[in-house]
Every structure is written in C-alpha cells, then in structure tokens.
Amino acid sequence: MLEHLNEILDSTQITTSTAAVRLAISFVLGAIIGAERQFRRRDAGMRTFTLICMGSAAAMLISIWIPQTYPNFLNGDPGRIAAQVLTGIGFLGAGAIIQSHGSVHGLTTAACIWVMAVVGLAAGAGMFLAASITTAFTLFVLVKSNQLATITFSHYDLHSHYRTHRSK
Secondary structure, eight states: OHHHHHHHHHOOSOOHHHHHHHHHHHHHHHHHHHHHHHHTTOSSOHHHHHHHHHHHHHHHHHHHHHHHHOTTOOSOOTHHHHHHHHHHHHHHHHHHOEEETTEEEOHHHHHHHHHHHHHHHHHHTTOHHHHHHHHHHHHHHHHHHHHHHHHHHTTOOHHHHHHHHHOO
C-alpha cells in the first residue's frame, strides 16, 4: 500500500488517483492557513482558503492533463490555464483590500489569497515539498511575525527616525 502511494506521489501522469491525492493535499494546506485566519476572525477563513488552494490545484491538474490527453493539440498553450489563476486571484485579493478614513485593511488577507493560490498550483503540479514549505512559512509569518517585529523594533522609534532623516 505504501509503495502504491509513493507511485502516486511520484507520478507525472494525471490519473484519477494522482488528481485525488493532489487535491487532498491542496485541501489540507489551504485548510491550515484558513484555520489560522478563521481563528483570528478574518473575513476570509477556512472555506475561502481551502477553496482557493483546491481550485488552483485543479487548474494546474487541467493544465497538465490537456497535453497528456490531447498530444496533437496545437492551437494553444495549456500552461496558460495555470498562469491565469494568478491574474484572476489578483482580482479576488483586490476585493479583500479596504481603504477607509486614510487607513488600509486587508493587505495580509490579499497576500494570503495570492500565496495560497500559488501553493495550490504547486500541489497540483506535484511539488508537495515546495507547497508544504510555503504553507509552513506562511503560517509562521501569520503567527509569529508581529511578535518578532515587536521584539526586534521595540526599542526603536521608527516615526522619530523617519522625521529626523526626512528633514535633512
């Protein structure tokens, strides 16, 4: 059984089994980041990030499947399907950004949407290690970056520094 799973994970051919495993992996990776965003009570939560990641993986699966199934397909570049995911996801991310009374909200959510689309593309392409590492780093940034910045810059008044150097 383990040998069969290794075959599926290492396969470059898109079959029902490889598609199912890649979609399942994208589901888990999207749910990890989605759970963090939901825990922090953000508008885009587990459902959103899971769907983004799985949808991107499905688009990549289609991009790989088309030339395998239709080798004489000459009138197009199936890789464009996956490339257009990032363009489309940009519009979704832009919708998450809100400007109100001189402040901007939703930039982190927009960035997460974009990153998870890339994670989905990587999972769909069978790049499981890259997808997993990207997810782990994203989770680290979301959970620990504020703490790290506070520790690093707590003694440093950035606004005072900026005013001092700007006037010179």
